[in-house]
Amino acid sequence: MFEGWDAVFLARAQFAFTMSFHIVFPAFSIGLASYLAVLEGLWLWTGRDVFINLFNYWLKIFAIAFGMGVVSGIVMSYQFGTNWSAFSDKVGPVIGPLMAYEVLTAFFLEAGFLGVMLFGLKRVGPRLHFLATLMVAIGTLISAFWILSANSWMQTPAGYAVNADGQFVVASWLHVIFNPSFPYRLVHMVLAAYLTTSLVVGAVGAFHLLRDSHLAGARVMFSMAMWMAAIVAPIQIIAGDQHGLNTLEHQPVKIMAMEGHFQSHKDGAPLILFGLPSQSEGKVNYAIEVPKAGSLILKHSLDAPMTGLDTVPRENWPPVPVVFWSFRIMVGMGLLMVALGLLSLWMRWRGTLYDSRLLHIFAIAMGPAGFVAVLAGWFTTEVGRQPYTVYGLLRTVDSASPLAPPAVASSLIAFAIVYFIVYAAGITYLLRLMAAPPHPGEQGPSGDEPVRAAGITPASAVTGKT
Amino acid sequence: MIDIPVIFAFIIAFAVFVYVVMDGFDLGLGILFPLFPKKDDRDIIMNSVAPVWDGNETWLVLGGGGLMAAFPLAYSVLMPALYTPMIAMLVGLIFRGVAFEFRWRTLRERNRWDIAFAGGSLLATLAQGIALGAILQGVHVEGRHYAGGWWDWLTPFSLLTGISLVAGYGLLGATWLVMKTEGDLRERAYHLSWWLLFAMLAAIGAVSLATPFLSIEYAHRWFSWPGILLTAPVPVAVAAVTALLLRSLAARQDYRPFFLSLALFALSYAGLGISMWPYIVPRSITIWQAAAPRDSQIFMLFGIVVLVPMILAYTAWAYYVFRGKVDPHGGYHS
Numbered sequence: 001m002f003e004g005w006d007a008v009f010l011a012r013a014q015f016a017f018t019m020s021f022h023i024v025f026p027a028f029s030i031g032l033a034s035y036l037a038v039l040e041g042l043w044l045w046t047g048r049d050v051f052i053n054l055f056n057y058w059l060k061i062f063a064i065a066f067g068m069g070v071v072s073g074i075v076m077s078y079q080f081g082t083n084w085s086a087f088s089d090k091v092g093p094v095i096g097p098l099m100a101y102e103v104l105t106a107f108f109l110e111a112g113f114l115g116v117m118l119f120g121l122k123r124v125g126p127r128l129h130f131l132a133t134l135m136v137a138i139g140t141l142i143s144a145f146w147i148l149s150a151n152s153w154m155q156t157p158a159g160y161a162v163n164a165d166g167q168f169v170v171a172s173w174l175h176v177i178f179n180p181s182f183p184y185r186l187v188h189m190v191l192a193a194y195l196t197t198s199l200v201v202g203a204v205g206a207f208h209l210l211r212d213s214h215l216a217g218a219r220v221m222f223s224m225a226m227w228m229a230a231i232v233a234p235i236q237i238i239a240g241d242q243h244g245l246n247t248l249e250h251q252p253v254k255i256m257a258m259e260g261h262f263q264s265h266k267d268g269a270p271l272i273l274f275g276l277p278s279q280s281e282g283k284v285n286y287a288i289e290v291p292k293a294g295s296l297i298l299k300h301s302l303d304a305p306m307t308g309l310d311t312v313p314r315e316n317w318p319p320v321p322v323v324f325w326s327f328r329i330m331v332g333m334g335l336l337m338v339a340l341g342l343l344s345l346w347m348r349w350r351g352t353l354y355d356s357r358l359l360h361i362f363a364i365a366m367g368p369a370g371f372v373a374v375l376a377g378w379f380t381t382e383v384g385r386q387p388y389t390v391y392g393l394l395r396t397v398d399s400a401s402p403l404a405p406p407a408v409a410s411s412l413i414a415f416a417i418v419y420f421i422v423y424a425a426g427i428t429y430l431l432r433l434m435a436a437p438p439h440p441g442e443q444g445p446s447g448d449e450p451v452r453a454a455g456i457t458p459a460s461a462v463t464g465k466t
Numbered sequence: 467m468i469d470i471p472v473i474f475a476f477i478i479a480f481a482v483f484v485y486v487v488m489d490g491f492d493l494g495l496g497i498l499f500p501l502f503p504k505k506d507d508r509d510i511i512m513n514s515v516a517p518v519w520d521g522n523e524t525w526l527v528l529g530g531g532g533l534m535a536a537f538p539l540a541y542s543v544l545m546p547a548l549y550t551p552m553i554a555m556l557v558g559l560i561f562r563g564v565a566f567e568f569r570w571r572t573l574r575e576r577n578r579w580d581i582a583f584a585g586g587s588l589l590a591t592l593a594q595g596i597a598l599g600a601i602l603q604g605v606h607v608e609g610r611h612y613a614g615g616w617w618d619w620l621t622p623f624s625l626l627t628g629i630s631l632v633a634g635y636g637l638l639g640a641t642w643l644v645m646k647t648e649g650d651l652r653e654r655a656y657h658l659s660w661w662l663l664f665a666m667l668a669a670i671g672a673v674s675l676a677t678p679f680l681s682i683e684y685a686h687r688w689f690s691w692p693g694i695l696l697t698a699p700v701p702v703a704v705a706a707v708t709a710l711l712l713r714s715l716a717a718r719q720d721y722r723p724f725f726l727s728l729a730l731f732a733l734s735y736a737g738l739g740i741s742m743w744p745y746i747v748p749r750s751i752t753i754w755q756a757a758a759p760r761d762s763q764i765f766m767l768f769g770i771v772v773l774v775p776m777i778l779a780y781t782a783w784a785y786y787v788f789r790g791k792v793d794p795h796g797g798y799h800s
Contacts, residue, residue: 075556085541097535105769120517165610209603414553
């Protein structure tokens, strides 16, 4: 079995699978850790019980999400060696230290203070506890810093040399860490994490407001989440545009795939809204396009010439349909987030923020939108880097481990089974916690008593959110 | 000129040892879980490590990430060689890790996450022990690649090291419970500690006897002059620690058995280090051949010198916050 399969393709499928399941949890916990720090800070500052109730409500959810992020993250840290050993040998001297710094400065910080954050309020008192919460929140951001630096280096390598063994070695750590695409990617991803979390918080708040528009906890979380969406979603559009211009400068082929520009255009490239890109035919079928708008967006000039994939050898093309579509899904989600933010501002101005069924149903529907956008965005940037692992320098086929296809296929199947069991259970428990309304005297992560109470919400109550 | 690869060999060895010290006992608790069927006991057992397990596993990430960063060649040879045990370990760690949160959330009467916790801990421990045996017996290397098959790791010796580690982690778990619990639970943990200690001693003996037969170099290292000056104190120290451990168990002391069990681990670990030195992939790749370029190692060394003491300090603080016996009525989940 699997003898005829391509081991490199299986290894890529395994990486994509385990990475996709992993990334949604850090994306959520980066935002949620900061939100928890804000809630606890507001509680200490104002002394209002609603903030500590909300803190404890979301802390239980954070505990599960964080745990799932940790265990799926350990898989990632070993997968480089098990499945991409040639990559590890050649690139280890550059990105290995970045990941080691992530462990030393971020993972330990988060893990070291997590126990106190989850279970220690009564043992250490509110001030030290707030410090622990802050450390966890800062840890998640430091983690994003290092891992995005490593990822960005693979996209836009800088500050390196190659030694006699064929390994990448470092000429300048400053140029490696702050490589050209890193600042853009970091801003874009951290904003994405904040937006993702605010959409989840907003959906949970809206869900409880639909049933009781006077519920204090639901009102506060919904209002906070809608402010966040209204402010951050437009900023994210600008950050994404800047990131795109940076990509055009350093990875033009990725932009060609995102735009579906198979052909070069001497006097203004169109903006293809939708269509069916065909890798084999080298064109976009049934394209709906706006003439010259592509050049306007990317070059800020209607007649600017743009080269297409016809100037790139076919063996260096990324899989265009995947990149083309994942990019459109991400942008579509982003525009919907802006619409939600604007609608919330209008309802707030009219004084119906807590009573508008339309707004609440829209917010519930948008609950998972952040996750969809994050995944689509990562597919765009990672698939768009193909056929390279280190852009332009190391091909994916030269990066894989010397493994027999049955070995990789077996592990892929094992991970698929395990993840579906664990994630199905985890998402069920998360939705169950979210389906229970926040109430006065909310307890933190705890033994079964308060959780039993939270678990009696009928399953039908969680439909509408996935 | 300072020999930085040697420093890093000790740093990686230190990270792995801290991992064994810290995650060893909490994996051991999972291994012992089937022997404590009562829900109340299980809640206390889980609560005794719930606040710290996450930090414990971070040392494993440091071991893996640090190996990739400091000795990329060793990482890229060993990981494919240990493919199956590594995947099994990761799967085991997933199940036991999520069980810490999930077991409080299930509504079922029979808690399936207890099975996940016990099974995952056992699988992860076996896989780690097997990986250790597979490294000791050596792997097939050509050029800069692993050149063997994906079942090469499976030998009687690697199975022996796998089972040995189960006994060892079990002992750490049992003595941890002696330290952290009271009453009937502690009594049974005492009882188990005796059996597990004998199992671990048998395991140490069996692995020590089998190792010289793996390769003439190991035999040479342990039994020839002048190396024996370095190696002879190890078994002597094992005997001394065992005597102290037996005495502290007989005297029903709470704290000593756990720390003496850790001392047994430290000695076994030192023995392994003596056998392997100076190879990182036995008989194929030395630490100098595998070392990352000097600049990469120096860059990390700065971070390690500054950060590891800080990490140890706040980790110690977290243990201090949750010190003492677990309170069965309030505990951390109050």
